[in-house]
Amino acid sequence: xxxxxxxxxxxxxxxxxxxxxxxxxxxDGMSRFNEAARHMNQFILHSSLDIVEEVQWGTGHMYLRHVxxxxxxxxxxxxxxxxxxxxxxxxxxxxxxxxAASSRASTSIAANPTSPQxxxxxxxxxVEVYENWVKTIMNPFYRVNMExxxxxxxxxxxxxxxxxx
Amino acid sequence: xSNMTPSKGKEQPGLRYPSNGKTIYHRPLNRSKTSELSQxxxxxxxxxxxxxxxxxxxxxxxxxxxxxxxGHPIGLKLLDLLLHREPARTQMRPxxxxxxxxxIKQQLWTHLFGRAADGLxxxxxxxxxxxxxxxxxxPLVNRYISVPRDMSQLNCAAxxxxxxxxxxxxSAFPAxxxxxxxxxxxxxxxxxxxxxxxxxxxxxxxxxxxxxxxxAPEVLERESFLGKG
Numbered sequence: 001x002x003x004x005x006x007x008x009x010x011x012x013x014x015x016x017x018x019x020x021x022x023x024x025x026x027x028d029g030m031s032r033f034n035e036a037a038r039h040m041n042q043f044i045l046h047s048s049l050d051i052v053e054e055v056q057w058g059t060g061h062m063y064l065r066h067v068x069x070x071x072x073x074x075x076x077x078x079x080x081x082x083x084x085x086x087x088x089x090x091x092x093x094x095x096x097x098x099x100a101a102s103s104r105a106s107t108s109i110a111a112n113p114t115s116p117q118x119x120x121x122x123x124x125x126x127v128e129v130y131e132n133w134v135k136t137i138m139n140p141f142y143r144v145n146m147e148x149x150x151x152x153x154x155x156x157x158x159x160x161x162x163x164x165x
Numbered sequence: 166x167s168n169m170t171p172s173k174g175k176e177q178p179g180l181r182y183p184s185n186g187k188t189i190y191h192r193p194l195n196r197s198k199t200s201e202l203s204q205x206x207x208x209x210x211x212x213x214x215x216x217x218x219x220x221x222x223x224x225x226x227x228x229x230x231x232x233x234x235x236g237h238p239i240g241l242k243l244l245d246l247l248l249h250r251e252p253a254r255t256q257m258r259p260x261x262x263x264x265x266x267x268x269i270k271q272q273l274w275t276h277l278f279g280r281a282a283d284g285l286x287x288x289x290x291x292x293x294x295x296x297x298x299x300x301x302x303x304p305l306v307n308r309y310i311s312v313p314r315d316m317s318q319l320n321c322a323a324x325x326x327x328x329x330x331x332x333x334x335x336s337a338f339p340a341x342x343x344x345x346x347x348x349x350x351x352x353x354x355x356x357x358x359x360x361x362x363x364x365x366x367x368x369x370x371x372x373x374x375x376x377x378x379x380x381a382p383e384v385l386e387r388e389s390f391l392g393k394g
Binding site for chain 1 (some may be wrong): 188189190192194238241242244245246247248249256257258259260264335336337387391
C-alpha cells in the first residue's frame with residue numbers, strides 16, 4: 001500500500017505534502033507508486049475537493065471517512081475547524097505486486113481500503129496529524145494558508161504514518 | 166519565547182532549535198489547571214496595543230478597525246484549539262449559525278474570560294435577518310479603559326469583535342463584527358437592543374457592550390438551503 005498525504009488550505013492551495021508506504025506487515029515504509037502515474041496523485045487528490053465541499057455541510061464530524069475513488073486510488077478526508085482539509089490518497093497493491101509480496105492476510109488494512117479497520121487506522125492517523133497541525137497554527141508567526149515547512153512537523157507526520165498505516 | 170536561543174550544535178543548518186531542544190511540537194496542547202493570566206499584565210499589554218493602534222489614525226473607525234485586525238488571527242487559531250480540546254464525541258464543526266454563535270458564547274467566552282457571554286439575540290428587525298448580537302455586560306478588556314469624551318464612539322472591545330470575526334471567518338461563515346456600547350445614553354445601533362429588559366439593564370451595566378455580527382449574504386443563502394435539505 002502506498003500513501004500520498006496532503007494538507008490543503010482554505011483557498012484550495014496545498015500547504016504540505018508527504019508520500020510514504022505502509023509499515024505494517026513488514027512493509028518498509030516506502031511508497032510504491034507507479035513512476036509513470038505518480039504525478040497524477042496531486043490531480044486525483046485535488047479533484048476530490050469538490051466532493052469534500054459537498055460532504056462537509058452534511059455532517060459536523062471532522063473525519064469525513066472515505067470520500068472519493070479513482071480507479072485503484074482511495075481518498076479519505078479529515079476537515080479541521082478552520083476549514084483546512086487533510087487528504088490521504090491510498091493505493092492498495094496492484095494484483096501482480098500483491099502476488100509478489102505473497103502471503104498477506106486479506107484482512108490487513110493494506111488490502112482493504114474500505115474496511116472499517118482501515119477507516120479506523122486512517123482516523124487515528126488524522127487525529128494525530130491534527131494535534132500537530134493545531135500546534136503549528138498556534139505559532140504566533142503562522143498566518144492562515146501559509147505553507148508548513150517545519151521538519152519537525154514532517155517527522156511527526158511520518159511517525160504517525162508508521163504508527164497507524 | 167524566552168527559550169528561543171539557537172542551539173550551539175549545528176546539526177541542521179538553517180534551522181534553529183531552542184537550546185533545550187523543545188520546539189512548539191513538544192509542548193502539550195491541553196492547558197494545565199493554573200493557567201489563568203494576571204489581569205494586571207493583560208491590562209498593561211492591552212493598553213499598549215490600543216496605544217499602538219491609535220498612532221496616526223484618521224478616525225475612530227480606523228482605530229477600531231486596527232484593533233479588529235489585531236484580534237482576527239487570534240480567533241482563527243482559537244477555533245481549532247477549542248475544537249481540539251473538546252472531547253472526541255462532541256467534537257463537531259459548527260454547521261449552522263446557531264451552533265457557531267453558541268460555540269462563541271460558551272466555549273470561546275469561557276476560554277477567554279472565564280465565563281459565558283451574557284446574552285445572544287437575533288435582530289428583531291425583519292429587514293435584517295443576517296444580524297445577531299452577542300451581549301457582554303462587562304467586557305473584561307474594557308475594565309481599566311476610560312474613553313476620552315471626544316472619542317465617545319470608541320469601544321476597545323473592537324479587539325474582541327475581531328476575535329469573533331476570526332472564528333466566524335475561519336469556520337466558513339464570513340461575517341463582519343462590530344462592538345457597540347449600549348450602556349450609556351447614546352443611541353444604540355439601529356438593530357441592537359431587541360431585548361425587552363433594555364432599560365433596566367442599561368443602568369445596571371454601564372459598560373454593556375453588544376457585538377453585532379452581520380453575516381455575509383452567502384451564509385444565509387447556504388443556511389436556507391441546508392435547512393431544507
